[in-house]
Amino acid sequence: xxxxxxxxxxxxxxxxxxxxxxxxxxxxxxxxxxxxxxxxxxxxxxxxxxxxxxxxxxxxxxxxxxxxxxxxxxxxxxxxxxxxxxxxxxxxxxxxxxxxxxxxxxxxxxxxxxxxxxxxxxxxxxxxxxxxxxxxxxxxxxxxxxxxxxxxxxxxxxxxxxxxxxxxxxxxxxxxxxxxxxxxxxxxxxxxxxxxxxxxxxxxxxxxxxxxxxxxxxxxxxxxxxxxxxxxxxxxxxxxxxxxxxxxxxxxxxxxxxxxxx
Numbered sequence: 013x014x015x016x017x018x019x020x021x022x023x024x025x026x027x028x029x030x031x032x033x034x035x036x037x038x039x040x041x042x043x044x045x046x047x048x049x050x051x052x053x054x055x056x057x058x059x060x061x062x063x064x065x066x067x068x069x070x071x072x073x074x075x076x077x078x079x080x081x082x083x084x085x086x087x088x089x090x091x092x093x094x095x096x097x098x099x100x101x102x103x104x105x106x107x108x109x110x111x112x113x114x115x116x117x118x119x120x121x122x123x124x125x126x127x128x129x130x131x132x133x134x135x136x137x138x139x140x141x142x143x144x145x146x147x148x149x150x151x152x153x154x155x156x157x158x159x160x161x162x163x164x165x166x167x168x169x170x171x172x173x174x175x176x177x178x179x180x181x182x183x184x185x186x187x188x189x190x191x192x193x194x195x196x197x198x199x200x201x202x203x204x205x206x207x208x209x210x211x212x213x214x215x216x217x218x219x220x221x222x223x224x225x226x227x228x229x230x231x232x233x234x235x236x237x238x239x240x241x242x243x244x245x246x247x248x249x250x251x252x253x254x255x256x257x258x259x260x261x262x263x264x265x266x267x268x269x270x271x272x273x274x
Contacts, residue, residue: 013239029173031183036205055203056211064216071198072221074189077164077181082124082132089115091122093132093145094167095160096195096227104147104156105135113141125163139232167195193225 032038036056043050062068078095092111099105110116116134122145124130136144149156166180186201188209212219234242 015234015237015239027172031202034205035187035203036208038203040203056205056208059208059211059215059217062212062215062217064218067218067220068212070186070188070201070204070219070221071224072186072188072190073194073198073223073225074192075167075185075194075197076192077161078167078195079165079176080124080160080163082122082130084115085121085123091116093122093124094195095164096142097193097225099144101153104149104153106132106145106147107138108143108145109141110143111141113143116143125159129159130163169196188221191223191225193223196226196230198224198226 036054038055040053040055040058041050042053042061076095080093080095082091082093083089084091094109094111096107096109099107116122118134118137120134122132122134124132131148132145133148134143135146138144147156147160149159151159165176166184168176168180168184183202184197186198187204187206188201189197209219229244232243236242
């Protein structure tokens with residue numbers, strides 16, 4: 013399979029910059045696999061297609077404020093850091109993406125916040141844009157994380173909007189998000205509202221949860237024409253599912269995103 017097979021024309025004005033006011037009123041496209049018929053519905057009507065023998069598997073990962081802006085030592089050049097995952101709790105080591113990457117080398121120090129509250133040293137190169145940072149901070153790990161997250165912002169994709177707004181902290185998150193660790197939201201789940209989940213419960217539709225933290229693979233561009241040569245990255249999965257019935261129910265898959273409505 014070739015990358016060029018996926019080329020298509022796209023008009024940027026069709027990309028929604030904001031989600032609808034009510035989560036469950038986003039658009040839903042239903043494809044009948046038997047005859048190919050396409051229906052255009054509203055997401056809260058997804059309940060019409062499922063019953064008591066079905067189960068929805070929800071990803072309860074929680075997005076953290078992963079994007080930081082700081083300055084490089086000596087030159088003062090502005091740099092953007094995208095936190096991916098914490099590598100070592102005690103040493104405050106983090107796997108990150110940097111931009112512009114070509115100017116950030118091993119040994120460089122980066123400064124963040126008012127009065128340079130946080131300082132980080134680059135100790136390794138991991139990919140063309142990837143670096144390992146060691147944060148230098150006097151205080152407990154809890155105080156460090158508090159300072160780090162206070163300076164960070166919601167990692168809203170820049171192809172949606174360049175500037176993050178206050179409401180993005182809530183809307184770029186599912187209503188059942190509980191286990192922090194994702195740098196991107198499981199966007200299909202953003203459509204579920206408390207009211208819709210309650211209606212599903214009343215109808216007898218089953219629900220279970222897993223935790224899958226989205227990592228670097230979500231941001232790695234495909235640079236090869238032969239897709240079999242593209243390197244895939246793993247996420248972090250932590251199963252948290254109740255015992256299943258002896259006869260496994262049908263699994264309801266969902267594919268959609270409030271950030272990509274026309």
